[in-house]
Amino acid sequence: METIIVLILIPLVIALALLFVRRDVARGPVVFIGAAATAALSVVLAIQQGIWSGATANMLWAGATESSEIAGYVMMGIEAALAVAIFILGVKYKKALACILVAVQCPLLIWFELTKGHEIEVKNNIGIDQFSLIMVLIIGIIGTLICVYAVAYMKDFQHHLEGGPDRRWWFFFLLFIFLSAMFGIVLSNNLIYMYFFWEITTLCSFFLIGYTKTDEAVRNSFRALIMNLLGGLAFVLAIVLLGTTMDTLEIDRLIQMGVETKAQLQAGMLQDPSQYYVINAVVMLLCFAGITKAAQMPFNSWLLGAMVAPTPTSALLHSSTMVKAGVFLIVKLSPLLGVQGILSINEPGFMVMMVGGITFLLASFAAVTQSNAKRVLAYSTIANLGLIVACAGIGTAEGVWAATMLIIFHAVTKSLLFLSVGTAEHNIGSRDIEDMDGLFGRLPRLAVFMIIGIAGMFLAPFGMLVSKWAALQSFVDAGGIWVVLMIVFGSAVTLFYWGKWLGKLTAIVANRQNIQDKVHGEEWFVLTGHIVLVILISLSFPLFSGNVIVPFIKNVFAGMSDAAATALSSSEMVIMVVLVCVILVLPLLFYGRTRKRIVPLYMGGANEGDNLTFRGAMEKDVPVSLRNWYMEGVFGEKLMNRIGLISTCIIFALSFSFVAFIALNMFRYFQEGGAV
Amino acid sequence: MTVSLYAVIGLVAYLIAGPFVGCLLAGVDRRITARMQGRFGPPILQPFYDVRKLMEKEPVTVNSGQDFYILCFFIFVIITGGMFFFGCNLLLVIFALTTANLFLVVGAYSSNSPYSQIGAERELLQMMAYEPMVLLTAVGLYMTTGSFNIGDIVSGVGLAGGAIPLKYLIGIFAGYLFILTIKFRKSPFDLSLSHHAHQELVKGVTTEFSGRTLALIEVAHWYENVFLLGFIFLFFQNGTWYMALVGVAAALACYFLEVFIDNAFARMKWQFTLKASWLVTITFGAANLILLYYIKILII
Numbered sequence: 001m002e003t004i005i006v007l008i009l010i011p012l013v014i015a016l017a018l019l020f021v022r023r024d025v026a027r028g029p030v031v032f033i034g035a036a037a038t039a040a041l042s043v044v045l046a047i048q049q050g051i052w053s054g055a056t057a058n059m060l061w062a063g064a065t066e067s068s069e070i071a072g073y074v075m076m077g078i079e080a081a082l083a084v085a086i087f088i089l090g091v092k093y094k095k096a097l098a099c100i101l102v103a104v105q106c107p108l109l110i111w112f113e114l115t116k117g118h119e120i121e122v123k124n125n126i127g128i129d130q131f132s133l134i135m136v137l138i139i140g141i142i143g144t145l146i147c148v149y150a151v152a153y154m155k156d157f158q159h160h161l162e163g164g165p166d167r168r169w170w171f172f173f174l175l176f177i178f179l180s181a182m183f184g185i186v187l188s189n190n191l192i193y194m195y196f197f198w199e200i201t202t203l204c205s206f207f208l209i210g211y212t213k214t215d216e217a218v219r220n221s222f223r224a225l226i227m228n229l230l231g232g233l234a235f236v237l238a239i240v241l242l243g244t245t246m247d248t249l250e251i252d253r254l255i256q257m258g259v260e261t262k263a264q265l266q267a268g269m270l271q272d273p274s275q276y277y278v279i280n281a282v283v284m285l286l287c288f289a290g291i292t293k294a295a296q297m298p299f300n301s302w303l304l305g306a307m308v309a310p311t312p313t314s315a316l317l318h319s320s321t322m323v324k325a326g327v328f329l330i331v332k333l334s335p336l337l338g339v340q341g342i343l344s345i346n347e348p349g350f351m352v353m354m355v356g357g358i359t360f361l362l363a364s365f366a367a368v369t370q371s372n373a374k375r376v377l378a379y380s381t382i383a384n385l386g387l388i389v390a391c392a393g394i395g396t397a398e399g400v401w402a403a404t405m406l407i408i409f410h411a412v413t414k415s416l417l418f419l420s421v422g423t424a425e426h427n428i429g430s431r432d433i434e435d436m437d438g439l440f441g442r443l444p445r446l447a448v449f450m451i452i453g454i455a456g457m458f459l460a461p462f463g464m465l466v467s468k469w470a471a472l473q474s475f476v477d478a479g480g481i482w483v484v485l486m487i488v489f490g491s492a493v494t495l496f497y498w499g500k501w502l503g504k505l506t507a508i509v510a511n512r513q514n515i516q517d518k519v520h521g522e523e524w525f526v527l528t529g530h531i532v533l534v535i536l537i538s539l540s541f542p543l544f545s546g547n548v549i550v551p552f553i554k555n556v557f558a559g560m561s562d563a564a565a566t567a568l569s570s571s572e573m574v575i576m577v578v579l580v581c582v583i584l585v586l587p588l589l590f591y592g593r594t595r596k597r598i599v600p601l602y603m604g605g606a607n608e609g610d611n612l613t614f615r616g617a618m619e620k621d622v623p624v625s626l627r628n629w630y631m632e633g634v635f636g637e638k639l640m641n642r643i644g645l646i647s648t649c650i651i652f653a654l655s656f657s658f659v660a661f662i663a664l665n666m667f668r669y670f671q672e673g674g675a676v
Numbered sequence: 677m678t679v680s681l682y683a684v685i686g687l688v689a690y691l692i693a694g695p696f697v698g699c700l701l702a703g704v705d706r707r708i709t710a711r712m713q714g715r716f717g718p719p720i721l722q723p724f725y726d727v728r729k730l731m732e733k734e735p736v737t738v739n740s741g742q743d744f745y746i747l748c749f750f751i752f753v754i755i756t757g758g759m760f761f762f763g764c765n766l767l768l769v770i771f772a773l774t775t776a777n778l779f780l781v782v783g784a785y786s787s788n789s790p791y792s793q794i795g796a797e798r799e800l801l802q803m804m805a806y807e808p809m810v811l812l813t814a815v816g817l818y819m820t821t822g823s824f825n826i827g828d829i830v831s832g833v834g835l836a837g838g839a840i841p842l843k844y845l846i847g848i849f850a851g852y853l854f855i856l857t858i859k860f861r862k863s864p865f866d867l868s869l870s871h872h873a874h875q876e877l878v879k880g881v882t883t884e885f886s887g888r889t890l891a892l893i894e895v896a897h898w899y900e901n902v903f904l905l906g907f908i909f910l911f912f913q914n915g916t917w918y919m920a921l922v923g924v925a926a927a928l929a930c931y932f933l934e935v936f937i938d939n940a941f942a943r944m945k946w947q948f949t950l951k952a953s954w955l956v957t958i959t960f961g962a963a964n965l966i967l968l969y970y971i972k973i974l975i976i
Contacts, residue, residue, distance in 0.1 A: 437788070438788075440741075459774070459775050459778060460768070460771035460772050460774065460775045461771075461772075461775075465771055469767055469768070469771060472767065472811070472815075473767070473824070476815055476818055476819070479969065479973075481965060481966055481969045484815060484965075485812075485958075485962050485965075488807070488808040488811040488812055488815075489808050489954070491807070491811070492803070492804045492805075492807035492808045492811075493804060495774060495778075495800070495803055495804060495807060496800050496801065496803070496804040499778055499781055499782075499800045499803070500797060500800055502778070502782055502785075503781060503782055503784075503785030503786075503793070503796055503797075503800075504785070506741070506745075506782050506785055506786045507785050507786055507787075507788040507793070508739045508741055508742075508786055508787070508788055509788050510788075572764075572765055572768060575759075575764065575768065576768075579755070579772070582751070582755075583748075586744075586747070586748055586751070587744065590743075590744050590747055591741065591744045592740045592741055592744065593740075593744075594737055594740045594743055595735070596735040596736055596737040596743070597734070597735065597736045597737075598736070598737060598738065598739065598740070599736045599737070599738060600738070601738050601787060601788070601789040601884060602789060602791060602878065602883055602884065603789065603790060603791075604790070604791070604878075611738075611788070624790060626788065626790060626793050628797070629797045629801075634947070634950065
């Protein structure tokens, strides 16, 4: 219990300290020590709570009544203050929608807390299971690595501003607050607590995206804010609905009740239909909040807009925080989702699965047309989150297994890729993939890191592919045939857009100067750390599955055997690990060892001998220029977003109106005095 | 993991006989093609002679990196085929094949030559075009036999009354045949690398490879072709020996069908390749699966 409080408080204290430490010399050590302490503590917490032994069934803490009451009032106070701040900012920048959203949800929640909410007895404010510990490790390790990286990166960033105002203290303050709030989200059992931290992450990302204060940054930050506030509103509605009808605010109670009613429904003897539909509505609202935060279509544009922020922000938002909070909540609710045949469709499950599947497909399509490396990464994040969301939506043990694996692998690999692109950008002056040809000659080590990251995103035998395979398997098993179709097309396209980037990186272009020495030591440290993590996880994931994920799943889905809890059999996982070893050993043995005579390329016209120019038809030297292929006409970004907007809105409308329809009928039925 | 005798025999047979069968198929292909064009054609063993000659060429390369990728391509093609004939998980086999092909693409990219880069891009396009259908083939076999495991699929335990998977998967079979044309690099879909001379891309992905490296690519393709025909074989299995023979005969028949198609069509544009294969995947593959799924639900 104490460790948990300390874990949330340490980043907070460091953040406050960073408000006052404004010199480069001092900031570095403070960030470094803060990061190390946070990372160490998250590992300690994970070990203490028995992440590996499987002892963590579902630990819950009540906390002293008085202190939790005080905590409640403090949170309420901060929420109110922040709401006022947003309102003022909204007025200042003339963003009416942000003002309205904040003016609706904050008073609503405070009203609820002071009236009905006050009477509800909350047994356990804090809860831990293996899944939240996995999240703690991701936030604690990847998140802090990104903070360390930011120290060096922001030096360069400030340098490029050429005397612009130095607001880095604010930047680092936000980073650590973000980590603290993320720990809060994954460790809360009380939904009001979770909502508090949820809103803090929304605000942090708002300020981080708007960090540079350019017009574009302000515009995009407000877009992110408004979309996430919309999710926040759904969250508040869920709290109010749950509190007023079920007299509870605890997520574990919600899941327990939901599982019970679901079992009753499947057995064909639903005792209290109204309870089932209320729970469905609550789950749907919470999933909607998760969908906005996880940047699923049609809310994907806020994550793309977040590109304007300095790269560590993107790395943080995409890998270990923010969007992961969204999928965390949805995966947590997964036992209440699911599609059982065509006759008894579970509405929230249908909504989550379809939105996830559509997002995966369309975001993958859109990624093909992008040449800006960060935008490719962004679309790939959106797509992968779609896959995670869809996996959670089927509500089976296999689906949760695949989703958890995806979360882990995606966090590490995506962070690695963002940071590599950041370093490349600062050293070659561009984040365009077209400018990365010959990176192998200019920044060889970075190119290798990027290649490992990209291979990790889509190739067998690395992690993401393992999870994608598991996802496909679980959809086939659960009968999600439509999502299977989305996955097969989506993953074919994934192959194309990563493949052409990989090709650009591996191309060996003549006469490139090695500029590797200019990269900061801290950046190498963090990047190398990521590489070690990627390889370590790829090699050890079967152990991780058996000792951490399977116990978690058996805890959530009662009566599940070990074999049924994993989407892949243990022998298949072993084969993958063996293949990883093969792929790691091959380059060490064979790369670059040739005794052959090196000859010039074939260029149609006569190669001038430098592999960069050839003699053209008019007896003139023509420089060779090679460009990649973007297929704008087939996979146009605008078109994909439009299709996504329309199709996901139809799904939302269908699911919500269905629930509303049922609820209305129930209401009428009870009014007429009928008994079920 | 229990290893069955059949699995070991399958693996060893593939590793040893694979390239011979692949080589013979290539030789027969050239002979038939020649006859269709009114020529006499080379000896059946011509592909083997070609490879032998390549081995004797002077070892040259355009940079020190690209041979490595081709070596990886070769190794992964063998691993993929090996896993297939050993009876592993079908999805795993498909993903491993993707990795293998990607090594070839990266090898072509790494030379930074205009022709091979365009070839590599087209190769990626082709992979994107056929991948959904290949995955749906695996899903279809799973839905009928209840297993992704090739060993189980061949044993025929999943299907009642000695039925063969083809009975339920005619659409998927047709779709697979369609994309097989792409995989065999036959017209009208031989965009990235054609066996025929006189084309705009010189030799596409393989433009910058020569000598032993090119020989390695050739042998890898022999291995790959045999394994691709293995998919056809799976459609006919119910665990009896005579259906195994029928499976082999069907695989050979499909191969000759592909040779015929190769000679009957001119090359199409990439847009057509992509659109046609996805359209076929949806109208044959996906429709077949959806039908199967809903029929299953209604029966149960």
